[in-house]
Amino acid sequence: MKKVMIVFDTPAEAIRICPVIDKLKQMQYTPVVFIPKQVETAGIMDQILALFGVEPSYVLSAALESQTLNQLTAYALNELSNTIKQEQIDATIVCGNTRIAFVAALASYYNDIRVTQVLSPAGNGEATSAFFGKNTDALMAPLAANRVFLGLETALSKTTTLPLDQLPITNSDTKRIILFDYHGKSNQRSILEKSFQAMKHITNTYKEVIFVIPIKLTTLVMELANRILKGQKQVYFVKPFNILEYQSFMRRAWLVMSDNTHCLEEAQILGIPALIMKNPGNNGTRQDQGVGTAINFSKVQLVDWMERLLLDAECYETITKRPSPDPKTQSIEQMMDLLFQNS
Structure with a gap:
């Protein structure tokens, strides 16, 4: 089976990409999940991974927080390159525009591995999390063979059923x-x-x-x-x-x-x-x-x-039915077709 390395960084990215990981297994791909350990979001990230039944294959150490940015980047690049070679990765999926997404795309590019970049249709969080600000898009362009927009429909079918005990609302x-x-x-x-x-x-x-x-x-x-x-x-x-x-x-x-x-x-x-x-x-x-x-x-x-x-119930209903102006989202099957086309 072909191996796909999946790299993400934030809880928002985890919710978007975790349903993909489960789907890849059903499609007879082997997902290799690589995430950095973030001290400030570790608790919620663990909850999300547990909710979707995802167990990371590799976790970049959180003990490196005191390192400089260039040291962190060099370390991550080396670790990702070793993972690609050790696991014999066939393709890479990166999420968003964070540092780890850029480094994973760069490591894959150096190892002649195709990269697909997954983004939110609405760009939610992309601007604030961009590693290089507005320059990220230009830097990622030669590294990622494809850019796809994945929606939250599958994830919301699970997250919106969770209990919310902290609200003291009756009836x-x-x-x-x-x-x-x-x-x-x-x-x-x-x-x-x-x-x-x-x-x-x-x-x-x-x-x-x-x-x-x-x-x-x-x-x-x-x-x-x-x-x-x-x-x-x-x-x-x-x-x-x-x-x-x-x-x-x-x-x-x-x-x-x-x-x-x-x-x-x-x-x-x-x-x-x-x-x-x-x-x-x-x-x-x-x-x-x-x-x-x-x-x-x-x-x-x-x-x-x-x-x-x-x-005005009619006004309310009209608004709920207004179509989204965001880019059309791709299915996981379409994303994988793009990732492995001509391979």
Whole structure:
């Protein structure tokens, strides 16, 4: 059987690629899984691997954190090259634009091994994790024979069935749960103040609405919550979600409000409208994307859109059916056909 080395780095990449590993076994390929050990994400990465039944073949040591970047890169390049030769790898799949993805692609290129780069259709996390910033694409181009976009449909069929015990919500099946998915700095008083005011207006008027806010409870957050939302039994503050908790919660959500487009892929697959909020002072344009609707970060806009969706079922349904503008995703079979074409 042909051996395929699969290299990934982050929990988000793990969720996307783990279903591929299982599928490869069914297709009579032998996956060789290579990951770096990350101290800060080790716990959640272990949970994801266990959920999908994936056991890494090789783990790059976490004891190298004190090394310089060039030492780490040289070490990883050597380890990956040795793995390719020892395992007699036939092809490589790398995920995203992280350092380990670039080094794995380079090691494969040096050993005349075909490389496919797997990306998120929406580019979720790609910009922030890029090893060389905007130059990563240009550097990866000569190393990766193919670039494919894999969706989360298969992964979500498993992660969204996980229990989520930390939410103290009762009778949630009869409620319209709105996820307030805020990624900005928690000390941005004006933005949080306007958002909490909009929540107060909605919960005073619509008793079936529940807000869930996964956020670090800083002094500012607590002060604003006590001043604006005190006594509001329809607003729940919870600790920030990890990626498994986030995807598990998404199946319960009726609406997502976020200042970041990273939620759009899950929302698109699950058919949940998302209000993508931008600061009115930001002149940058952000167009509607599939189920995502761009609005200004103001109390008036927030209340107006939430009420529109609450009162107009047709408007809600129309948004849930808007097609995604992202690149078309490939199936695993199509990815493998590309990887081994003309080989």
